[in-house]
Amino acid sequence: MAVAAPADKRFRRAQVKPARKRKGLLLRRWRAAAVVVVIGLALYTGRRIAAVVTELEIFDIEHINVRGNHRLSTGEVLALVDGLRGRSILAIDLEEWRRQLLNSPWVADVSLRRTLPASVEVTILERAPLGIGRINGALYLVDERGKVIDEYGPNYADLDLPIIDGLSGRSGAADTSGGTPAAGDQHSDIYRAMLARRLIDALRGSMMAGLISQIDVSDAQNAVVLLEDDPTRIRLGHERFVERLESYFELAPALREQVPVMDYVDLRFDERVYVRPAQKKTTNQKGISNNEAARRPISPRLQRATPKRSDGRRGA
Structure with a gap:
């Protein structure tokens, strides 16, 4: 007669066979190795194909098309960029050639674009001349930052630009945020050029713009202009250029009745206008020099005099 005995719970049958576990681990390793080999072969093949394609003559640059240039000749x-010709269009570093083009003083910005199979498009943005800078006795085209573009000559005779005095030709590393310069920055070309640009922009479109012959920005807070056929220097400051020039045109006839030849007219002080006669030391019949006579009042509203200096005396 069979007797059923309870199973001893301390002993359990193994659920996973050891031989099958080792076999699955090896299979996964072989699969990973195969994937690595396939990826390596693909990369190698791709590089070889790219190298072969790059060396094809069909991709050698033959044409360089230039657009956007006006003053700078093609x-x-x-x-x-002549070194681009004959090189593979797929292998060239366009940024390197862009930096080379930016070395030209006429080029403000430039972009290069590939056009397959063998052309490069070059688009130029040129600097716009602000005026003719008189620097160390020579004349140069300068841009709105005071940077020299090119020496002024007969080939630029078609440009109707004012002469700008007071620039050194070295554009400083000053702040270009557009704010009022600090005292230590007032002699920077960039601020002087900014003053000239604001003046020219303010007058653009008006009849007065064509009358400006010269602009002196030696003081970055005071633009001084000369008009065509008028030797009087007109001090306009750094704002309200149109209003102050209009005042000059209104007052000039009355001023010349009292002072036929004026050195400068200072219009920076609202209702007070200061006039300095041209230095001409001659004596009239009463024994009074013309300069002394010129300092007498013209009218109750307008007094011609020279501005006071910091020591309380009137400047020459």
Whole structure:
């Protein structure tokens, strides 16, 4: 007769066979190795194909098309990037050639674009001349930052630009935020050029714009202008240029009745206008010099005099 005995719970049958576990681990390793090999072969093949394609003559640059240039000739642009010809369009570093083009003083910005199979498009943004800077006795085209573009000559005779005095030709590393410069920055070319630009922009479109012959920005807070056929220096300050020039045109006839030849007229002080006669030391019949006579009042509203200096005396 069979007797059923309870199973001893301390002993359990193994659920996973050891041989099958080792076999699955090896299979996964082989699969991972195969994937690595396939990826490596794909990368190698891709590089070889890219190298072969890059070396195909069909991708050698033959044409360089230039657009956007006006003052800078196409030949000058091509001379700067002539090294592109014959090189693979797929292998060239366009940023490197862009930096080379930016070395030209006429180029403000430039972009280069590939056009397959063998052309490069060069688009130029030129600097706009602000005026003709008189620097160390020579004349140069300068931009709105006071940077020299090119020496002024007969090839630029078609440009109707004012002469700008007071620039050094070295654009400083000053702040360009557009705010009022600090005292230590007033002699920076960039602020002087900004003053000239604001003056020119304010007058643009008006009849007065064509009358400006010269602009002196030696003081970055005081623009001094000369008009065509008028030797009087007109001090306009750094704001309200149109209003102050209009005042000059209104007052000039009355001023010349009393002072036929004026050195400067200072219009920076609202209702007070200061006039300095041209230095001409002659004596009239009463024994009074013309300079002394010129300091007498013209009218109750307008008094011509020279501005006071910091020591309380009137400047010459």
